[in-house]
Amino acid sequence: MINLRGMYTLFSKEVWRFLKVAIQTIVTPVITILLYLLVFASVLSEHVEIYDGVGYTLFLVPGLVMMSVIQNAFANNSSSLFQSKLNGNIVFMLLAPLSNLEVFIAYTCAAIVRGVLVGISAFLICVFFITPDIYNIWILLFFAFIGSGVLGSLGLLSAIWADKWDHIAAFQNFVVLPLAFLSGSFYSIKSLPGFWQKVSMLNPLFYMIDGFRYGFLGVSDHAVMVSAVIVSAFFILVSTLTLVTLQKGCKLRY
Amino acid sequence: MTIPAVKVSDISKNYGSLKALSHVDFSIDKGSFFGLLGPNGAGKSTLINIMAGLTHASDGNIDVMGNDVRRKWRKARNALGVVPQELAYDPFFSARQMLRLQSGYFGLGSGNYPWIDELLERLDLGGKADENMMKLSGGMKRRVLIAQALVHKPSVVVLDEPTAGVDVQLRKVLWEFTRELHGDGHTILLTTHYLEEAEALCEKIAILDHGKLIANETTKSLLSRYPYSYLHLELKDSSSALPEKIRDMAVSFKGRNVTLRLHREKDRIGNILEALYAAKVSFSDLRTEVPGLEEIFISLTGENND
Numbered sequence: 001m002i003n004l005r006g007m008y009t010l011f012s013k014e015v016w017r018f019l020k021v022a023i024q025t026i027v028t029p030v031i032t033i034l035l036y037l038l039v040f041a042s043v044l045s046e047h048v049e050i051y052d053g054v055g056y057t058l059f060l061v062p063g064l065v066m067m068s069v070i071q072n073a074f075a076n077n078s079s080s081l082f083q084s085k086l087n088g089n090i091v092f093m094l095l096a097p098l099s100n101l102e103v104f105i106a107y108t109c110a111a112i113v114r115g116v117l118v119g120i121s122a123f124l125i126c127v128f129f130i131t132p133d134i135y136n137i138w139i140l141l142f143f144a145f146i147g148s149g150v151l152g153s154l155g156l157l158s159a160i161w162a163d164k165w166d167h168i169a170a171f172q173n174f175v176v177l178p179l180a181f182l183s184g185s186f187y188s189i190k191s192l193p194g195f196w197q198k199v200s201m202l203n204p205l206f207y208m209i210d211g212f213r214y215g216f217l218g219v220s221d222h223a224v225m226v227s228a229v230i231v232s233a234f235f236i237l238v239s240t241l242t243l244v245t246l247q248k249g250c251k252l253r254y
Numbered sequence: 255m256t257i258p259a260v261k262v263s264d265i266s267k268n269y270g271s272l273k274a275l276s277h278v279d280f281s282i283d284k285g286s287f288f289g290l291l292g293p294n295g296a297g298k299s300t301l302i303n304i305m306a307g308l309t310h311a312s313d314g315n316i317d318v319m320g321n322d323v324r325r326k327w328r329k330a331r332n333a334l335g336v337v338p339q340e341l342a343y344d345p346f347f348s349a350r351q352m353l354r355l356q357s358g359y360f361g362l363g364s365g366n367y368p369w370i371d372e373l374l375e376r377l378d379l380g381g382k383a384d385e386n387m388m389k390l391s392g393g394m395k396r397r398v399l400i401a402q403a404l405v406h407k408p409s410v411v412v413l414d415e416p417t418a419g420v421d422v423q424l425r426k427v428l429w430e431f432t433r434e435l436h437g438d439g440h441t442i443l444l445t446t447h448y449l450e451e452a453e454a455l456c457e458k459i460a461i462l463d464h465g466k467l468i469a470n471e472t473t474k475s476l477l478s479r480y481p482y483s484y485l486h487l488e489l490k491d492s493s494s495a496l497p498e499k500i501r502d503m504a505v506s507f508k509g510r511n512v513t514l515r516l517h518r519e520k521d522r523i524g525n526i527l528e529a530l531y532a533a534k535v536s537f538s539d540l541r542t543e544v545p546g547l548e549e550i551f552i553s554l555t556g557e558n559n560d
């Protein structure tokens with residue numbers, strides 16, 4: 001038996017919640033992307049060609065969009081669940097007949113919706129800078145969904161473990177942000193020295209951004225199938241970890 | 255034999271070295287109004303949290319309407335409506351939205367909206383139903399919390415200190431409302447540290463102290479555990495000599511004020527008045543006092559509950 005309506009209600013509550021503060025959850029991230037684009041693209045577009053026929057601005061757009069997609073997916077779940085924990089209103093969900101899997105799916109889907117909505121809005125802004133010519137929308141969506149899924153799941157994990165906002169901020173600033181910046185959003189890792197190229201290949205966010213860029217441009221640093229497999233494996237790993245954590249009740253049902 | 259509404263079987267809960275509950279065992283009959291009393295920190299909320307699946311027991315198990323709260327958690331949670339002790343609310347939503355969401359979590363759709371409207375009405379929330387929760391007073395938030403526990407029409411309703419810190423008027427409303435719920439056939443479990451509240455509402459009472467169950471019986475039999483009542487007399491003349499039989503009953507003399515302790519069954523006030531009359535002792539005032547749970551509570555836990 002599965003509580004479909006319960007799961008759907010929790011999902012829609014989460015979407016409703018971030019839409020109520022859309023200035024903060026959608027508009028602000030899009031403005032951030034716009035600023036990045038203005039700064040980087042206007043300074044560098046004349047000088048760099050990353051792949052044959054791909055100028056810097058064109059290279060930058062998918063990287064920026066995907067970075068924002070996954071950061072927002074993370075922020076959505078970490079802040080929402082942690083706020084519920086702090087306010088104590090998490091009991092309403094915990095008292096209801098919702099399984100851990102149902103809770104996980106509801107939150108993860110809400111994070112994906114937030115990520116994808118930010119992505120679409122960001123893309124619409126970028127249209128002012130580049131000609132939108134998407135190579136393969138399905139590949140692009142696959143990486144957007146699974147990337148938001150992974151980061152949404154990590155958001156849940158950090159909210160479960162955190163005791164104060166500092167813990168969430170630390171995870172965001174010392175893990176998510178560096179991984180996102182060092183994932184080849186702003187540059188091709190081919191331009192790095194050999195050692196740093198190898199280090200970059202250990203970063204799961206690199207494959208998300210690289211695969212997403214492939215969907216956009218049809219060119220990437222790494223073979224797209226390999227990226228898809230690695231990102232999927234990572235999704236399974238992180239989801240399992242989150243589900244086990246929920247199952248054990250760590251800091252939620254103790 | 256019918257199954258009890260709640261069956262607590264040998265529950266223990268440790269927080270590190272703290273034994274919050276040890277070997278607690280009792281059951282609550284279907285349709286009864288049951289009081290769970292105990293001083294602060296006795297373990298009442300912990301027990302309720304285990305019942306609701308918010309906390310896991312270290313040992314033992316609890317069944318709600320015959321469903322083990324761990325193994326048949328979905329059925330158990332459907333049968334249970336909990337009003338938590340802490341005043342929680344979601345600052346993003348209005349009361350009506352919160353109730354609809356909660357109803358949705360229980361798998362109920364718009365078919366349940368009329369019931370939600372009725373709850374809002376019965377709890378006098380009608381006018382505030384569409385205001386953001388943040389704008390509601392503490393008492394209003396408490397009412398929403400109660401409505402939330404009832405959205406799925408649970409058979410067992412648990413109220414964890416619902417009247418702590420609320421004003422007299424709301425307390426009256428809540429008493430009335432819980433009586434109605436009981437009248438509608440719900441099993442009620444109420445924790446409180448207002449003893450007069452338990453005395454007025456509950457048919458059966460269990461007392462927890464330091465995580466141990468120290469009493470579990472009907473309110474009537476609990477009250478009869480303390481078989482004494484008091485008779486306060488104000489004598490007209492402090493020098494008047496009390497008959498010896500009456501002097502033996504006195505527990506205090508303060509000037510012209512005398513307090514006698516009477517055994518509920520053995521001593522009759524009528525006999526005492528006759529004896530005083532015969533001894534020509536006259537008095538200007540007389541007052542009787544029947545001790546309540548307070549005295550029993552103190553004699554059981556050794557603590558003053560105020």
Ligand SMILES: Nc1ncnc2c1ncn2[C@@H]1O[C@H](COP(=O)(O)OP(=O)(O)O)[C@@H](O)[C@H]1O
Nearest residue numbers: 269272274292293294295296297298299300301
């Ligand atoms: N999460 C927790 N961690 C550690 N100790 C706890 C926790 N919750 C309750 N306690 C302790 O367990 C005991 C019982 O608490 P509680 O059930 O809240 O009592 P009551 O509701 O009867 O006032 C108290 O000593 C309390 O400090």
Ligand SMILES: [Mg+2]
Nearest residue numbers: 298299339415
């Ligand atoms: Mg308590």
